[in-house]
Amino acid sequence: MEDRVEAAQSILQKLNDPISKLYLEFLDHVLPFFNDLNKEMQAEDPKIYTLSSRVAAVLATILESYLKPNYLKSTALTKVKIRDPANFLPLGDIYLGGRVAASLHTCHNFKEQDLTNFRLRCLDFYIESIAGSTEI
Template structure:
């Protein structure tokens, strides 16, 4: 903040920039500092939620928990605690003033609270009142946007937590049937009993060696388990979970691929075929964790180096 004030002060006094004068006036206003400190407290909640959507790893089974946690933190700032505890999160009347805390009790973050209680803010009573109202409106709009965008009442989203290895090992969900019946195109009706049997059997196995795996790694490991005759021990369960893992939790991963395609297909290379683009994308992904001088070439790579790879 001091650096910004110095920058715009120089632009206003030395360079005579009119826009800089207006910005400097706003920055010098004591209320601006309080607004900035309030945003400094609240915005990381949305930034962290956005990071969940940006993950390359499957996170769909964690979305309900993460979104619900963020929403509850927002509601706790301005809604009565006893009402929140007695009401399901999906049914909270977040715009009802009767459910709000008194304006003076709304939580605004550590720095604004300290400034207001210590009298170091430099604002009069009307300015403080307007500041609190602005923060209340921000909380209400933030809650509204989350309710609009996320299906909190969706049982499918809640039940997807069975994908989490910690939930499997915790044995907190006795049956997978509630989730299975929601996807009739993946699991046929006559397979539900066998699927549930596999789920309950998995509960009672020692899975400690898989404790540190991600969801996709965990279910791949489960699919590799074999019976004495060499057949899969959990064929239905592993196939079902892998199909569920294919559900996208955001469009970020797809957007990254399109961005890479745009970088590869330049004006000089605007006639690249689809096969060539796919090859370049695969090569780019292969070198994500290595470089051209550390990449290990295997015999299978050499076998592919034939004239057929160049087509006609």
């Protein structure tokens, strides 16, 4: 019984952590891209002729969230170096979704190190989601 109480307290503590809320808001922003694409791929009558353009659109949207615009404009999608930090936006400029932006704007009691770690983990998510989706 005591273990369950400790587990419940730990869960409650995490749920009340404002950084946890940011992670949930980020996932709420980014997961629909992949869920919608997955639904299209698993449809009973997948439209192969539209999948290529849909995948490219999702990839471009994710890449635009963390890569410099000039780099993306001057580089073919198949040539983009998704892991090269020289092409990344500054950490504070990475787009993490509207809800995250609103939360960061209205709540100023985040520790700077927590925000840096949050942004880095979101950046890692973007990179790994692209790496796992394509041969770029």
